[in-house]
Amino acid sequence: MCWIEKKTINKILSSRWEETKERKTMSRKYLNDRWCVRCGKTSPCPYIKKNVDLLIPKGSEKPSILDIGCGNGRNMNFLKEFARECKGVDMSPSCPNSVSTILGHDLLPATRRGWNLILANYVFMFLNAKERKQLVSEIKRVASPNAIIVVELYAAKDSEATTEEEISKMQEQLFKQIGWTKIKYSKARFIARKPQ
Ligand SMILES: C[S@@+](CC[C@H](N)C(=O)[O-])C[C@H]1O[C@@H](n2cnc3c(N)ncnc32)[C@H](O)[C@@H]1O
Numbered sequence: 147m148c149w150i151e152k153k154t155i156n157k158i159l160s161s162r163w164e165e166t167k168e169r170k171t172m173s174r175k176y177l178n179d180r181w182c183v184r185c186g187k188t189s190p191c192p193y194i195k196k197n198v199d200l201l202i203p204k205g206s207e208k209p210s211i212l213d214i215g216c217g218n219g220r221n222m223n224f225l226k227e228f229a230r231e232c233k234g235v236d237m238s239p240s241c242p243n244s245v246s247t248i249l250g251h252d253l254l255p256a257t258r259r260g261w262n263l264i265l266a267n268y269v270f271m272f273l274n275a276k277e278r279k280q281l282v283s284e285i286k287r288v289a290s291p292n293a294i295i296v297v298e299l300y301a302a303k304d305s306e307a308t309t310e311e312e313i314s315k316m317q318e319q320l321f322k323q324i325g326w327t328k329i330k331y332s333k334a335r336f337i338a339r340k341p342q
Pocket residue numbers: 171172173176182184185191214215216217218219220221235236237238247248249250266267268269272273
């Protein structure tokens with residue numbers, strides 16, 4: 147991401163930023179002191195692209211999609227043509243169809259039938275253990291029966307998991323906490339389905 151973009155985004159978000167400063171989350175340091183290379187990307191996550199037929203099987207009913215920590219909405223942009231409804235949540239959302247949300251503190255938006263596909267790409271590392279626990283319980287609350295979740299992690303500087311070992315530990319912990327059926331599980335990422 148270039149400096150102009152970073153400066154502009156920080157300016158737009160300054161009011162929300164003041165609020166999050168008080169909350170002492172890792173995302174505070176993340177947004178304030180460092181910038182993540184993944185945040186500027188506009189092409190979808192390769193893992194989502196690669197698994198799109200698994201996430202949204204051809205001929206199936208169009209799903210509702212919740213993108214947690216959506217950033218610029220690159221994954222929603224890619225998936226929206228296959229979806230009935232898309233919503234993003236982020237402390238600093240910079241895309242349409244998204245709402246400002248402090249993960250690990252605020253409630254996630256709910257729909258009457260529950261979200262069918264939940265994305266959490268490169269976000270859990272910025273939450274501490276208590277926040278991750280709250281977010282996982284929110285995910286379970288707003289997910290539809292049979293919902294699918296995609297989780298991707300990476301060892302981000304200034305996050306709660308800065309090494310591959312820490313990422314692997316966090317991944318195991320998250321998979322266990324979510325407790326859904328494994329569809330795919332590989333290094334730093336997994337896809338799971340909520341049992342009916
Ligand atoms: C590495 S970016 C990933 C963005 C998007 N998922 C993607 O794959 O392009 C992490 C995102 O998480 C958001 N984030 C980090 N901590 C957060 C928090 N505590 N509450 C809400 N959003 C947070 C950031 O604002 C950022 O947009």
